[in-house]
Amino acid sequence: MALTVYNTLTRRQEPLVTIEPQQVKMYCCGVTVYDYCHLGHARSYIVWDTIRRYLQWRGYRVNYLQNFTDIDDKILNRAREQGMTMEEVSNRFIDAYFEDIRRLNVKDADEYPRVTEHIPAIHQLIQNLIDQDLAYAAEGDVYYRVQKFPSYGKLSGRNLEQMQAGASGRDLEDPEGRKKEYPLDFALWKGAKPGEPAWDSPWGSGRPGWHIECSAMIRSRLGETIDIHGGGGDLIFPHHENEIAQSEGAFNKPLARYWMHNGMVMVDGHKMSKSLGNFITIRDLLDGKWSQYPHPVDPMAVRLFVLQAHYRKPLDFTEDAIAGAVNSWKTLKEGLSFAQLYGEKLGFSVAGNQLDQELILKFNESGDDDFNFSTGLAILFKLAKDLQREANILVHEGKTKVDTAELQQQWFTLVTLSQVLGLEALTDKDNGDNSLSDAEIEALIELRQKARTAKNFAESDRIRSELQAVGITLIDSKEGTRWHRN
Numbered sequence: 001m002a003l004t005v006y007n008t009l010t011r012r013q014e015p016l017v018t019i020e021p022q023q024v025k026m027y028c029c030g031v032t033v034y035d036y037c038h039l040g041h042a043r044s045y046i047v048w049d050t051i052r053r054y055l056q057w058r059g060y061r062v063n064y065l066q067n068f069t070d071i072d073d074k075i076l077n078r079a080r081e082q083g084m085t086m087e088e089v090s091n092r093f094i095d096a097y098f099e100d101i102r103r104l105n106v107k108d109a110d111e112y113p114r115v116t117e118h119i120p121a122i123h124q125l126i127q128n129l130i131d132q133d134l135a136y137a138a139e140g141d142v143y144y145r146v147q148k149f150p151s152y153g154k155l156s157g158r159n160l161e162q163m164q165a166g167a168s169g170r171d172l173e174d175p176e177g178r179k180k181e182y183p184l185d186f187a188l189w190k191g192a193k194p195g196e197p198a199w200d201s202p203w204g205s206g207r208p209g210w211h212i213e214c215s216a217m218i219r220s221r222l223g224e225t226i227d228i229h230g231g232g233g234d235l236i237f238p239h240h241e242n243e244i245a246q247s248e249g250a251f252n253k254p255l256a257r258y259w260m261h262n263g264m265v266m267v268d269g270h271k272m273s274k275s276l277g278n279f280i281t282i283r284d285l286l287d288g289k290w291s292q293y294p295h296p297v298d299p300m301a302v303r304l305f306v307l308q309a310h311y312r313k314p315l316d317f318t319e320d321a322i323a324g325a326v327n328s329w330k331t332l333k334e335g336l337s338f339a340q341l342y343g344e345k346l347g348f349s350v351a352g353n354q355l356d357q358e359l360i361l362k363f364n365e366s367g368d369d370d371f372n373f374s375t376g377l378a379i380l381f382k383l384a385k386d387l388q389r390e391a392n393i394l395v396h397e398g399k400t401k402v403d404t405a406e407l408q409q410q411w412f413t414l415v416t417l418s419q420v421l422g423l424e425a426l427t428d429k430d431n432g433d434n435s436l437s438d439a440e441i442e443a444l445i446e447l448r449q450k451a452r453t454a455k456n457f458a459e460s461d462r463i464r465s466e467l468q469a470v471g472i473t474l475i476d477s478k479e480g481t482r483w484h485r486n
Contacts, residue, residue, distance in 0.1 A: 003058060003368040005228075006312060008236060008259040009155055013370055018227045019257070022458070024055055024062045025226040027218050027256075029235055030112070032069040033093035034078045036281040037100050039272060039317055040232065040265045046303050047262045047311045048230050049106040050421055054367050056462040057420045066109040067217050068094055070116050071207055076196055086197050090114075100282040103299045105422045107469065113217045115208065119199050121216040122208045126188045126201075128250045138179040140191025140204040146184050149245045155259060156237035160184060186242055188212045211242035218255065219247065229256035233264055233312075263309070266316040268292075280317070292319045300423055301329040307373055307421055328381070329423075334391070335384025336418060336425040338411045340437060342391060346404045348411075350442050356413045359383075363417050373421060380423070383414040416447070419466065436470055445474070445481050 002015040018024055028048045031041060048066075055062050069075075070090035079089045102108075115122075126142055129135035134148050146152045146160065153159050163184055177183065187209035192198035198205040208216075218226060224247070231240065240259065247255040264271070267278040280290050288296040305325035309315045339348050359379050366375030387410055390400045400407060418424060436444075444463050451459035464474055467483070475482045 004370055005258050005260060006370045007257075008261050009256075011157075014258070016227075016258070018060070019225060022060050024060045024228060025222045026052065026055075026062055026064045026228040026230065027214070027222060027226055028064070028066045028109075028229075029214060029231040029239070030066040030068050031093075031097055032072045032074060033090045033097065034072065034074040035093060036096055036283060038282065039267070039280050039285065041101070042104060042282050042285075042302060043265050043306050043315055044232050044262050045101055045106050046104055046306045046422070050307060050373070051230070051260075051311070051371050053107070053420055053422055053462070054371060054373075056458050058364070058367070059456055059458050061458045061461070062110075063222070064109045065111045065113060065217070065221055067214060068097075068112055068114045069210070069213060070094075070114045071197065072210070087116075100286075103286060104282070104303050105299065105424060107422075107465070111221060113221055115213045115217070118213070118216050118220055119208070121220040122189075122212055123201055125212060125216045125219065125246065125250055126203075129188065129246065132249065134249045135188055136181065137203045138181075140206060141176070141179055141187055142189035142203050143180055143185040144188055144242070144245060144249075145181065146186070146245065147182055149249050151248075152245050153241065155241050155244055158237065158241075186211060186238065188246070211239055212246055214239075215243050215246040215250075215255070218243075219251075224251045224253045224255075226256050228258045228260055230260045230262070233261040236261060262311045263314045266314055268318050269316060285317075285322075293322050297322060297326060298329055298333075300333070300425070301326045303422060304329050304332065304377075307423075308377060310370075310372055310374065312370075331388065332380060332384045332418065332423060333425045335380075335387040335411070335414050336423075338387045338391060339408070339415075340440075342394060343408070343411075345394075346400070346407060348404070348408050350446050352405060352408045353412045353443050353446060354409050355416060356409055359413055360417075363420075367420075376417065376421065380414060380418055380421075383410050386410060387414070412443070436467075436472065441467065441472055441483060445483065448474075449481065 004013045004015050006013045028045075031037060045066075048064075052062050052064050068090070071086065075086055075089050078084075079086050082089070084092075126135060129144065130137070130142070133145070135142055135144050153163070176187070189201060189203055189212075190206050190209055192205040192207070196207070198207055218229075229240070229243075244255050266272065267280060270276055270278060272278055272280065284290055285293075285302065286297050286299055288294050301322070302325070305321060306315065308325070363376045363379055366372055386402075387407070390402055390407060394400050402410075444467060448460050448463040451457070451463065467474060471485055472483055475484075
């Protein structure tokens with residue numbers, strides 16, 4: 001079965017055919033850094049992290065970029081409120097982003113381009129659009145002519161006539177609206193306002209519009225066409241629609257082969273918002289500061305909860321749902337810790353780390369179906385519960401009913417597939433020590449060596465990165481692989 005993905009652009013599930021064989025260029029819209037990340041961010045970046053991990057598991061080399069929007073009205077407002085510069089606010093909340101998202105075991109992207117690093121590339125793209133009569137300058141601003149791009153609306157399924165009929169007349173009443181040739185034209189460059197950061201440009205001092213940023217960063221870092229463009233469903237219109245108009249208008253090539261969007265997050269059935277009092281940050285949930293569930297939550301329970309729903313479906317955070325995920329994670333964690341607790345007594349060995357190929361096939365069939373990990377999670381829970389049962393028998397009867405080789409295969413399969421989903425019990429202690437044991441490190445090195453022998457270099461790279469993330473450096477030589485803790 002070929003790996004298939006749902007393409008928002010075509011509204012159907014399609015085989016994944018990448019530009020270069022077994023390589024994926026993937027871009028995800030990142031955060032505007034003016035506040036702490038919330039549950040919507042948690043859902044989105046867990047989803048894209050897991051999709052990236054799964055692609056690597058299936059043998060793809062993934063070049064994954066996620067941007068930071070570090071110039072925006074919200075950042076400037078926060079800077080004024082707190083007596084800080086725009087850069088100080090951005091850096092503060094970029095640091096906070098990494099603190100929060102890494103707790104959820106989200107691996108770092110390969111690059112995190114910032115808007116302010118790409119002003120020349122933005123200028124170049126805007127000039128390209130002006131040269132093709134797709135954009136026009138107006139009193140210090142520059143706007144995109146949506147009527148000049150015939151397929152405008154193809155991603156969201158909207159057309160200009162419907163959008164114009166539903167548009168408010170207020171656009172024509174404000175200064176920006178009066179500058180536009182057509183009400184639905186959108187800003188590529190905004191003229192400078194007093195007291196705000198600005199950059200010189202051919203059209204006057206100012207700063208970039210929101211949509212042009214991603215088009216320029218993708219072009220600069222990944223090229224004219226990428227394989228997968230991801231983001232939340234709320235970005236389909238206008239942000240991603242406008243990205244398409246800009247990039248494809250400028251270069252006459254598809255911006256992305258596949259447009260993928262994760263579903264929205266609800267809290268107790270309502271859209272999350274500060275006005276409703278149900279706005280929850282990642283750190284508040286994890287630290288037990290959410291009034292409806294005032295208990296610290298294991299980050300892996302949150303990750304598990306997110307993965308229990310298909311990525312395109314809505315996700316509702318409720319007290320009962322989080323409590324259920326916490327209990328489910330306890331079950332999975334006990335299974336993952338089986339070797340640490342009982343492996344020595346049972347005689348587990350690195351040489352015995354073999355995978356159950358039948359379960360691997362079922363897991364892959366599920367993941368290949370538009371990253372539907374529901375069957376995969378069912379496999380994990382079945383393995384974890386089987387190991388739990390054998391652990392109870394061992395404790396009470398002194399021996400297990402299942403032989404050691406089969407138990408080790410069950411455990412190693414559970415650990416391996418859980419890592420594909422980013423679900424990891426890094427320690428059997430609760431004292432904050434997240435180091436891997438020597439035996440676990442040797443097991444991963446052995447698995448990496450098997451991947452290298454099979455010329456599965458994407459999997460080999462994934463394991464090396466995984467070890468690096470927990471402070472383990474590998475040194476390859478003719479004599480083999482040595483390792484040390486950083």
